[in-house]
Amino acid sequence: MCALRLTLTICLSIHAFAPRVGATELWVSAAASLTNAFKNIGAEFERVHARDKVIFNFAASDVLVKQIAEGAPVDVFASADEEAMDKALTAKLIIATTRFNFAGNRLVLALPMDSPLRFNTLDDLKTKAVRRIAISQPATVPVGRYAKAVLDKARLWTVLQERFIYTQNVRQTLDYLARGEVDAGFVYTTDAALMKDKVRVALEVTTTRRVVYPIAMTTASKNPQLGRDFLDLVRSSAGQTILQKFAFTEP
């Protein structure tokens, strides 16, 4: 009798720690620039799906592709350029039919708030006063690729090479700008808007390709229905309103 009671107690206490019955976790890997907007969309998703939970993983897009390729249990992938999504497609990591572009953005050259510098064109980066330019690693970060393409076209990439400080993602560039550790840096409009008191936009940069955000379901997803619901929410007017609130444009 005593043993039975003990067993019962143990079972009940284990049950208290176990996840809610029927609750499903949806894993969403998204580009670092989507952090704030997607957290809001996630909250909206959990409001509608009261029993389920969204778990986000934010990093540079190519790093996310790598993680998915290595078997990270991701259901939905959102990247900051088509190249990263194409990589995932070529490696058969995403379902092509579920892919669509859900938002757009603009590349800007930003400065620390107290910087005395004035920019009319990107050529002004050549002035001696600009000693350090933060740019995300083009090999793994879309914002770095967009910036490199523009600088290549303007024949500035090799000229400025010595001054580049490579960052792991767009938010690290933003942090260096906010701390005044670099003189200039390439970020998106949406990032600059988050730090209005510490960072100012010097120049809107016309990218060689438009900045668009594709999203898709992964082939390894264990919760295809929930993943589809998340994609639907991103596409819906509720999702688009949240994205626009954070200064994302239409795709």
Place this chain on the structure above:
Amino acid sequence: MTDALVPLLLTLKIAVAATAIVLFAGVACAYLLGRYSFWGSQIIDAICTLPMVMPPTVLGYYLLVVFGRRGWIGAWLEESLGIHLIFTWQGAVIASAAVAFPLVYRAARASLGSVDHHLENAARVLGAGEAKVFFRVSLPLAWRGVFAGTMLAFARAMGEFGATLMIAGSIPGKTQTISIAIYEAVQAGQDSVANFLVLLASLVCVCILAASGKFLQRQF
């Protein structure tokens, strides 16, 4: 191949410089704190050991705040001497030295503390000054412990990642150490580069450990 040697040589340069700094600073602090007891010496002892238990990112953040362009030491260095430590290899040396310091400090503290005081006092009776007692008696008797601590500090400085990435960034040829180069290669999916660097780093570490073990053995 030669591309891989650049981060390796840079790492060795940074680790050697950092180890040299912590060897002097660590032994000096251990000697002073072990010899003189004053109000607050316990707190200083704790602070000297802190980098060993703190996550490297916490340390990196402290260094960024202190040595950054708007930090209180960083701003002064920039204004008075025109030195900017963030994003330079010297910055990486500071990060490595900070994480490796407790290893020398703790080892020196323990081995200096275990030196027989009768021998030190005998030297004093025979007329040796404090400096002479330290260099001719205490340090020679404690050197094995100090050396072991220094080797650990060197190994720790070679492997330093978190704090370095935060204050020195990842600039190829300037601040991209071997551990950061490996991280970047893995992130970019360049597995062959990563494999080569990992093997190289492992080989260098094994060689250093084997050589120091041999060196310690020979003396006794």
